[in-house]
Amino acid sequence: MVGDETTTPAAGDSGATRRNVLKGGAAAVGAFIAFEAIGGVSLAAGGSPKPAPLSNGVIYPDPTLCIGCLTCEVICSQVHKAQGLSDLPRIRIYNDPSTQVDPAVQEQYPGRGQFHQEPCLQCPTAECLYVCPVNALRVEPVSGARFIREDVCVACNRCAEACIFPTSPESSATNELKFGQLSRISYDPVKDNFTKCDLCYWREGGPACAERCPINIRIRQGILKVEAGRMCLDVPSVNDKTSWDNLRKIQTFAGAPAQDSKA
Helix, strand or coil: CCCCCCCCCCCCHHHHHHHHHHHHHHHHHHHHHHHHHCCHHHCCCCCCCCCCCCCCCCCCCHHHHHHCCCHHHHHHHHHHHHHEEEEECEEEEEECCCCCCCCCHHCCCCCCCCEECCCCCCCCCCHHHCCCCCCCCCEECCCCCCEEEECCCCCCCHHHHCCCCCCCCCCHHHCCCCCCCEECEEEEECCCEEEECCCCCCCCCCCCHHHHCCHHHHHHCCCCCCCCCCEEEEECCCCHHHHHHHHHHHHHHCCCHHHHCCC
């Protein structure tokens, strides 16, 4: 509902309507105030952004358990579309011949292939938060999830450019779809806004991708036996900096800004 950050973000007006509204002086002043409130003005002047509250969760992928079934992408698209949001998947799977598939997965799914998953990492510093000129990037107060108010977004691309985690080349995307995605934040040309993982914060069961992943289900059922505590898509707490540093390490490509980030 518009104006209520603790509820499910609404789809909002059309891109043309949003753009017309934002041309008004009141909207421009409000945007400036919102930008300054999260440290945007000081950042533009060379200052440091105010630290955002830590997220209480993150999608922590284990490539060795992934079978490339794309259930996570499909269910992500479905649950967000049901909320009136962009149906672009917030997590993507890529073919990766360097992945060492877990023996238990190889036994049950021989010759399935090798993959890795790329979700948003809900960064502690969250550079995307501080560049939005209209305060469309928010921190959900209960889960701490960084999310985009799609009804506020003006598709300026600043958040996607600020993201320190690039994606793999789309030529290696398992679904073979081309979104023009370069970071963990994607542009939806249909809705004319950007979107990213919000941890499905309105769902009682948490992120739909982790809940519906067939490997996760088989592990919980005891059908697929792997080391205790391992999941194909886990949702651990990120309040432990060591855990986040490990996640950053396995999700960072050579030359990526994340290598030098102090997050």
